[in-house]
Amino acid sequence: MEASKADISIVVVPFPAQGHLNQFLHLSIRLSSHGLAVHYAAPSTHIRQARSRLQGWPATVIESLHFHELPIPSYASPAPNPNSSIFFPTQFHPLFDVFEDVEPHLANLLQALSATSRRVVVISEPLTSFAAREAAVLPNAEPYTFWTTPLSSTLAGFGGESPATALLKSLGVKIPSWEDCWSKEVQAIITRIQAKFRPEYGLLTNTCRSIEGEFLDFFMQQPNFIGKKLFPIGPVNPTNIMETPEPRHQCLDWLDKQPASSVLYISLGSNSSFSDVQNEQLATGLLNSDQRFVWVLKEADRGDVFVKKEIDEKYKLPSGFMEKVKDKGLIIGDWAPQLEILAHKAIAGFMSHCGWNSCVESISMGVPILAWPMHSEQPWNSIFVSDYLKVGVIVRDWDRRKEILLAGEIEETIKKVMVYDSGEEIRRRAKELGETVRQEAADGGAATANTELLAFIHHATRL
Incomplete structure (x- = not known):
């Protein structure tokens, strides 16, 4: 007997930072497209943020979603500090301090849906695990975790020897230090949340077997995961990009005029900042590399x-920089349509902070990555794409995070990917992996990400 979707409610609860909001919105759209009632629950400001920055889908796709504004106490929203001794975006601390106060409002929403639904499926993440706790007290609710970072970073972070770390060592892959990846304040929040009971029926993750296949197998062998279900449903971002309606972003018109595979895209994260000194060195390296580029250079996000x-x-x-690059470079001082940029035929490389969202988007578009990690799990991601997947290179090694990277080294890394024959293998592997990932995500593919999404839907709606 086929299960009905009409009496199932899906509630997604993202953490209020761009990389999380975005992935949860993509996931919501994918679930809704299969006829499920999806409820996206977040503070009003962050719902507005997620909706305003959505790319790659027709504008009408979010009309079928139910957005629920969770009241949150007022909080300060200070400017980022580009000269901080650590790169973690400390401007988010006031928001993070009050965010868990949304829990009782979320509980009310879940209780109301529980009364009218056969089953309430709650999808949260480790940093919103209070949603899973609230779901656990309802008789017809099931909590799942959506992992917005790579599972490989979790396995690489385990202390001591494990099958995953043994694999990495055998391949000569260096596991980076976790020092300075988070501020002390955020580390305290993570520790507090992890100490609380967090039940889950299974795990959804924004990855696929082409990207993390070996690590998925290792993860399913972890003692605390045995007996649960794993659904590698990524990429959740669309891989067949549809441009947003007019007005079209000016950078896309500029890219249309550039030769194929000739432009370096530079975006070092929505919440990261460089000092003026480092920006000057990056600009000089770009200028001396003599490559076309699109550079997103804006203030980092606030709370x-x-x-x-x-x-x-x-x-x-540098003095005269804009005049010297006027025919070859474009600087964007505000939000940029990253998916549409990466999908453009003119793009040849992506200098990235290596947030997992950006990694998966770049991989799925077949674009090589020039990795410049800033915080969180990004040092691991940079190693993963360069040394494990071999679809990128490191710009600044995490061990040198306290240094100003000089223009000469930046220039040389750009040329390694964009110019030199030695970069041909990286460019080839990135293109091939992108094609494989897109095939996995396509409807009807064998053992595909689409199949994994359908498997989750079938499980969630079972009688």
């Missing part, structure tokens, strides 16, 4: 991205 700035951020660049 509330819509808060009015006291002053417009002005970035110090």
Whole structure:
């Protein structure tokens, strides 16, 4: 007997930072497209943020979603500090401190849906595990975790020897230090959350077997996961990109005029900042590399991205830089349509902070990555794409995070991917992996990400 979807409610609860909001919204769209009632629950500001930055889908796709605004106490939204001694975005601390106060409001939503649904499926993440706790007290609710970072980073972070670390060592892959990946304040929040009971029926993850197949197998052998279900449903971002309606972003018109596979895209994360000195060195390296580029150079996100700035951020660049690059470079001072940029035929490489969202988007578009990690699990991601997948190179090694990277080294790394014959293998592997991932994500593919999504839907809606 085929299970009905009409009496199933899906509730997704993202953490209020761009890389999380975005992945959860993509997931919501994919689930909704299969006829499920999907409820996206977040503070009003962050719902607005997620919706305003959505790319790659027709504008109408979010009309079928149910958005629930979770009240949150007022919080400060300070400007980022590009000269901080650590790269973690400490401007988010006030938001993170109050975010868990949404829990009773979420509990009310779950209770209301529980009364009218055969089953309430709650999808949260480790940093919103209070949603799983609230689901656990309802008789007809099932909590699942959506992992927005690679499972390989978790396995690589385990202390001591494990099958995963043994594999990495056999391949000569270096596991980076976790020092300075988080601020002390955020580490305390993570520790507090992890100490609380977090039940789950299974795990969804924004990856696929082409990207993390060996690590998925290792993860399923972990003692605390035995007996649970794993659904590698990634990429959750669309891989057949549909441009947003007019007005079209100016950078896409500029890219249309560039030769195929000739442009370096540079975006070092929505919540990271460089000092003026480092920006000057990056600009000089770009200039000396003599490569076309699109550079997203804007103030990092605040806790509330819509808060009015006291002053417009002005970035110090080398004298005459804009005049010298006017025919070859474009600087974007605001939000950029990253998926549409990466999918453009003119793009040849992506200099990235290696947030997992950006990694998966770049991999799925077949674009080589120039890795410049900033915080969180990004040091691992940079090693993973360069040394394990071999679809990228390291720009700045994490061990040198306290240094200013000089223009000469930046220039040389750009040329390694964009110019030199030695980069041909990286470019070839990136293109081939992108094709494989897109095939996995396509409807009807064998053992595909689409099949994994359907498997989750079938499980969630079972009688």
